[in-house]
Amino acid sequence: MHKKLFIPGPVEIHPDILAAMATPMIGHRMKEYAELHGRVTSGLKKVLFTEGRVFLATSSAFGVMEGAVRNLVGKRCVNFCNGAFSDKWHDVTLRCGKQADAVRFDWGRPVTPEAVEQALATGKYDSMTMIHNETSTGVMSPLAEIAQVMKKFPEVMFIVDTVSSMSALKVPVDELGIDSCIFGVQKAFALPPGLAVFTASEKALQRAAGMEGRGYYFDFMEFATNDTKNNTPSTPCISLVYAMDRQLERIFAEGLEARWARHADLADYIRGWVTSRGFELFPEPEYCSQTLTCSRNSRNIDLASLKKKLAEAGFAFDDGYGKIKGQTFRIAHMGDMTRADLDELLNAITTIVPELA
Numbered sequence: 001m002h003k004k005l006f007i008p009g010p011v012e013i014h015p016d017i018l019a020a021m022a023t024p025m026i027g028h029r030m031k032e033y034a035e036l037h038g039r040v041t042s043g044l045k046k047v048l049f050t051e052g053r054v055f056l057a058t059s060s061a062f063g064v065m066e067g068a069v070r071n072l073v074g075k076r077c078v079n080f081c082n083g084a085f086s087d088k089w090h091d092v093t094l095r096c097g098k099q100a101d102a103v104r105f106d107w108g109r110p111v112t113p114e115a116v117e118q119a120l121a122t123g124k125y126d127s128m129t130m131i132h133n134e135t136s137t138g139v140m141s142p143l144a145e146i147a148q149v150m151k152k153f154p155e156v157m158f159i160v161d162t163v164s165s166m167s168a169l170k171v172p173v174d175e176l177g178i179d180s181c182i183f184g185v186q187k188a189f190a191l192p193p194g195l196a197v198f199t200a201s202e203k204a205l206q207r208a209a210g211m212e213g214r215g216y217y218f219d220f221m222e223f224a225t226n227d228t229k230n231n232t233p234s235t236p237c238i239s240l241v242y243a244m245d246r247q248l249e250r251i252f253a254e255g256l257e258a259r260w261a262r263h264a265d266l267a268d269y270i271r272g273w274v275t276s277r278g279f280e281l282f283p284e285p286e287y288c289s290q291t292l293t294c295s296r297n298s299r300n301i302d303l304a305s306l307k308k309k310l311a312e313a314g315f316a317f318d319d320g321y322g323k324i325k326g327q328t329f330r331i332a333h334m335g336d337m338t339r340a341d342l343d344e345l346l347n348a349i350t351t352i353v354p355e356l357a
């Protein structure tokens with residue numbers, strides 16, 4: 001039996017997307033691919049509000065997160081860490097042989113503009129990484145305010161992971177001055193995993209051009225050269241590019257503003273549900289994610305048992321990530337999710353734990 005996914009990624013995939021994935025194969029050096037690629041990157045530019053380059057990589061998000069570090073970190077990087085994925089990015093930066101420091105926040109707290117300013121004012125760094133929406137803790141950091149601070153440090157590469165936020169709310173890449181915006185498609189975009197999207201500003205491409213040790217697979221210069229032919233350096237996951245093409249059509253049919261409004265509504269709905277049942281939100285209310293709700297297990301529900309019973313009823317439920325497993329639970333409301341989908345989960349929960357009705 002398929003378990004309907006309410007975990008924060010991968011998420012449930014619309015049948016139209018699965019059908020698009022079954023499109024007969026084409027060669028990536030055929031003109032059919034160039035047309036597909038060009039259409040997809042133009043659509044993505046509209047969603048990302050960028051006129052810069054948008055590249056498609058065949059990997060999960062961490063492939064490009066590593067690639068960005070290899071291409072853009074010269075002197076020293078500061079990694080802002082406020083959860084499992086941003087902690088990991090620091091580890092990845094060091095593993096790439098780069099000089100890097102972590103600025104850490106307690107889990108559940110956002111990255112703050114003050115901390116960004118303080119770190120960059122030391123003059124030690126030529127690059128920074130942060131995660132817009134920390135999926136492990138359900139925290140969305142104030143990206144626009146941080147972007148304001150970044151404008152004071154134009155020599156510092158602004159590298160942002162938007163894996164679980166891009167398309168769910170407006171993240172205007174050019175206006176924010178993001179040098180490389182990176183996301184995998186299995187979360188906010190609601191596609192099967194295996195495709196990652198990233199941008200590179202002119203400044204980022206200039207930095208990359210002079211960087212040693214870029215490797216090959218994620219070399220930004222290789223992507224830039226191939227992009228002029230609507231192509232990729234190596235064979236792309238063509239089925240997923242078809243899926244993205246279909247998803248972009250669906251996104252524009254819904255309308256970007258309507259899509260943002262739907263996510264805002266679902267976030268309110270789930271926050272209302274958990275708080276009215278006596279659970280405390282894990283982040284402070286103003287930093288709660290728009291795409292998933294992370295709650296403290298304030299009522300000491302047996303989450304492992306709930307997860308097991310929900311699985312038997314056909315639902316995949318998340319009982320916390322990493323060091324906050326069991327102490328928190330997360331309900332995803334990203335991608336193509338609707339209130340009706342969420343009601344199915346909430347009804348199943350109250351059937352299993354009647355005191356939550």
Ligand SMILES: *Cc1c(COP(=O)(O)O)cnc(C)c1O
Pocket residue numbers: 009060061062063085131133134135136161162163164184187
């Ligand atoms: C899931 C996730 C990642 C990891 O992505 P992979 O596609 O598994 O490499 C990175 N960042 C964030 C914010 C995520 O939610």
